[in-house]
Amino acid sequence: MTAGTLHPLALADLHRELGARFAPFAGWKMPVQYAGIIEEHKTVREQAGVFDVSHMGRFYVSGADAGASIRRAVTYKVDQLSVGEAHYALLCNEDGGVLDDLFVYRLGEDRFLVVNNAANVEVGRERIEAALGSQASLEDQQANTVMLALQGPAARPLLAGVLDSHDVLTLRARRCGEFNYEGVTLFAARTGYTGEDGFELVLPNEAGARLLQALVDAGVAPCGLGARDTLRLEAALPLYGNDLDTNTNPWEAGLGFAVTLDDGAEFPGRAALAASREAGLDRKLSCLQATGRGIMRAGCEILHGGQTRASMSSGGFSPMLGVSIGMAYLPIGLADAGTEVEVDVRGKPVPATVVPRPFYRRKKTS
Amino acid sequence: MNIPTELRYTKDHEWVRAEGDIGTVGVTDYAQDQLGDIVYLDLPAAGATLVQTGNMGEIESVKAVSDLYAPVSGEVLEINQATVDEPEAVNKEPYGKGWLIKMRLSDASELEGLLTNEAYDELITREMEESTD
DSSP: OOGGGSEEOTTHHHHHHTTOEEEEETTEEEEEESSOHHHHHHHHHHSOEEEEOTTSEEEEEESTTHHHHHHHHSSSOGGGOOTTBEEEEEEEOTTSOEEEEEEEEEEETTEEEEEEOGGGHHHHHHHHHHHOOTTOEEEEOTTTEEEEEEESTTHHHHHHHHOSOOGGGGOOTTBEEEEEETTEEEEEESOOSSSSOEEEEEEEHHHHHHHHHHHHHTTOEEEOHHHHHHHHHHTTOOOBTTTBSTTOOTTTTTOGGGOOOSSSOOOTTHHHHHHHHHHOOSEEEEEEEESSSSOOOTTOEEEETTEEEEEEEEEEEETTTTEEEEEEEEEGGGOSTTOEEEEEETTEEEEEEEEOSOSOOOOOOO | OOOOTTOEEOTTSEEEEEETTEEEEEEOHHHHHHHOSEEEEEOOOTTOEEOTTSEEEEEEESSOEEEEEOSSOEEEEEEOHHHHHSTHHHHHOTTTTTOOEEEEESOGGGGGGSBOHHHHHHHHHHHHHHHOO
């Protein structure tokens, strides 16, 4: 057992009281489930759930050069975000391979929050620190703060019920800001990783414990990494380490919206990304839905015409569709919806069809 | 954790209920609790011959897949198709409607080598202690 070396979450005791089961993830002892993965998943689709995602990196970058500094590290023109805007971006190596994916939030003219993957906190910090100009500094706030993701169609009214101010409810999709919660600063953004409406919230540890308890008391279901994975897979959102790594480029991952090549900025991988865009795609991250019984998992080989053509980058069970779903980098000739393939699930062939991305899309409300 | 006294258990968390030379087989309450939401079962067909501790198919939850092992030797008489169609029955009633297989025991003396409810209780208590920190 390596449990002794795992980082505990600041709110670990509260999670235990709420019935969490824990498992190691990226060096952290993380809640995997509470009531059960399928129940949590459906609650997020129909009501609201809250995830403690404090394992993710949180860097505040401040100063007159803050925007230009982050721009030198990442693929997207984050220096051109308006105050209160958020955008997804990537860190790439010189070959254009993906080192990390992250969210950049502009909190002020001279102040940004960068949120990245738990497994890549170090590489993210090193890359951004290396790009810092003389008028910028980086502050790691992971140890002092809790990050909660409140997700689901009822997230807005439930959040309104527990906050003393309703200002946060004015946020539109992919917008962020800082608000007051019981006298401390609450960072809130209308973002998430489930395919549902919702908020990501960052606040000091003690206030975070009170907010989590208040949300649960208001009827929000505590949810673990198990449901987070099934939810993001139904929404066809890539997971770093599965669907993204240094062997994938942003174009084939469908993440071209996170790359800016025409703003004159230099960043690692820029030349390689320009070349790979020019060369075009020979494979594409595609969605597969099983038409037979069996659960496709990451690593399963995909056969077409009797030949192995790809392997699953992510796979699992879709609680909303009741069948197995997954993603894979399919050769362009096979990537169109309707293509039928066979997936080798531990020696058994499971038929599957390429389907449009994503698997699940929430009903538009307002 | 529910561990009925009248059943016999394996260290791999299957149970068997013997009535004459007919055995009903399933997985334990502890097993379903550890696996989480069960979404897929792959069981041998009626007529198949099972060998004690040999392969008896697969059980798969949202999280992971696990092998099933035959608690005793014999011929498969029937598989529980209702549970194959709705595997959550294993989560809800692991000793009841979530049973997996009925078999004709080829050697009833094999039952004596299986764990009693007390011995199985000790086994899972130890496992649970090891899994907390």
